[in-house]
Amino acid sequence: MKTLGFYIDFPFCIARCAFCAFDVEGYRVRWATRYIKALEKEIEIYATLSEITGRKITSVYLGGGTPSHYPPEVLQDLLAHCQNRFNIGEDAEITLEAHPATVDKNKLSDFLKIGINRLSLGMQSFSNKQLKQLGRHHSAQEAITAFQDAREAGFLNISIDLMYGLPNESPEDWEKTLRQAITLSPEHIFYALSIEAGTLFDKKYREGKLNLCSEDTSATLYDRARKQLARADYKQYEISNFAKAGHKSRHNLRYWNQEAVLSFGVSGHSYIDGKRSVNTDKIPDYIEKLETGKLPVTEQEKILPRDAAIDHIIFGLRKTEGIPVETLSEDAIFRETRKNLEDAGLLQEESGRIQLTRKGMHFADEVGMAFL
Numbered sequence: 001m002k003t004l005g006f007y008i009d010f011p012f013c014i015a016r017c018a019f020c021a022f023d024v025e026g027y028r029v030r031w032a033t034r035y036i037k038a039l040e041k042e043i044e045i046y047a048t049l050s051e052i053t054g055r056k057i058t059s060v061y062l063g064g065g066t067p068s069h070y071p072p073e074v075l076q077d078l079l080a081h082c083q084n085r086f087n088i089g090e091d092a093e094i095t096l097e098a099h100p101a102t103v104d105k106n107k108l109s110d111f112l113k114i115g116i117n118r119l120s121l122g123m124q125s126f127s128n129k130q131l132k133q134l135g136r137h138h139s140a141q142e143a144i145t146a147f148q149d150a151r152e153a154g155f156l157n158i159s160i161d162l163m164y165g166l167p168n169e170s171p172e173d174w175e176k177t178l179r180q181a182i183t184l185s186p187e188h189i190f191y192a193l194s195i196e197a198g199t200l201f202d203k204k205y206r207e208g209k210l211n212l213c214s215e216d217t218s219a220t221l222y223d224r225a226r227k228q229l230a231r232a233d234y235k236q237y238e239i240s241n242f243a244k245a246g247h248k249s250r251h252n253l254r255y256w257n258q259e260a261v262l263s264f265g266v267s268g269h270s271y272i273d274g275k276r277s278v279n280t281d282k283i284p285d286y287i288e289k290l291e292t293g294k295l296p297v298t299e300q301e302k303i304l305p306r307d308a309a310i311d312h313i314i315f316g317l318r319k320t321e322g323i324p325v326e327t328l329s330e331d332a333i334f335r336e337t338r339k340n341l342e343d344a345g346l347l348q349e350e351s352g353r354i355q356l357t358r359k360g361m362h363f364a365d366e367v368g369m370a371f372l
């Protein structure tokens with residue numbers, strides 16, 4: 001039976017973080033409630049399509065935005081709405097993205113009871129000064145408490161998000177952050193920092209008001225993290241993702257493996273059987289379309305075989321296991337690109353697979369561009 005992952009987007013947050021480029025708005029109950037109704041309608045429309053209902057759903061990812069802002073009973077109804085219409089596997093990975101300021105032990109316990117079995121907690125940093133710079137509305141202690149509450153509530157699969165290369169961060173600061181993260185012993189750690197155009201970080205950076213780490217320091221922080229996490233039994237499986245045995249993100253692997261994902265909600269990007277579609281990125285437009293019974297899709301395209309092959313290479317190379325050698329052997333341009341990248345020390349062959357080298361991990365975007 002074919003499989004599918006669901007992504008459900010909740011575009012409301014306490015406030016916009018300084019580094020965030022997502023389409024989010026402040027959480028207002030009336031607006032957020034109308035949005036849930038629209039989501040239900042979108043789910044109902046897809047439930048009339050046999051190409052969707054005939055698949056086994058192996059993962060559901062409630063992301064955003066801040067889905068943990070919603071009361072558990074609202075998310076329970078929404079999950080039931082899906083469960084009543086689709087074949088969601090009993091062993092499906094069901095992830096909730098949670099902002100520390102929106103949860104407490106009771107709420108987390110309720111999230112677990114409604115079937116959420118994986119928590120992705122946006123901790124970002126253990127320094128209050130850095131959290132302030134990031135525009136997060138929680139302290140380091142509140143994030144730690146949220147993690148401990150999740151454990152006490154019974155969550156056995158918790159991922160934490162961290163940011164590195166923050167203003168004035170030294171390798172020693174970053175090592176301390178990692179030590180604190182490892183002490184909590186989450187099953188999964190994601191860390192990254194990218195300055196996205198249009199964010200407050202980007203603006204300050206351009207104005208020279210943000211003293212970010214140099215590329216060299218950033219590379220040092222990245223390498224230290226890989227070593228420190230490996231010593232603590234976290235296996236790197238993607239450029240920015242590390243997991244203890246058996247705890248890779250099944251949902252995110254679907255993206256890197258180019259497997260089918262149906263995304264509900266504003267800005268949803270879906271990929272199913274070589275077809276890609278994109279939902280509107282305007283919340284009012286999304287709600288109004290669904291209130292009149294129309295899907296909020298603004299773009300739809302069939303991916304040409306060559307584009308699909310390039311996507312497969314770019315996303316596949318993000319994984320540490322890389323891609324099979326044969327993927328690059330039949331096409332003259334791919335072969336030449338591979339050779340150039342190997343000569344530059346960015347790619348290597350290992351046991352019949354092509355992988356990014358240590359240096360290549362720092363230049364993954366450039367490697368992707370070379371294939372494009």
Ligand code: SF4
Binds near residue numbers: 016122
């Ligand atoms: S909580 Fe997440 S989605 Fe919301 S503004 Fe911050 S980074 Fe963006």
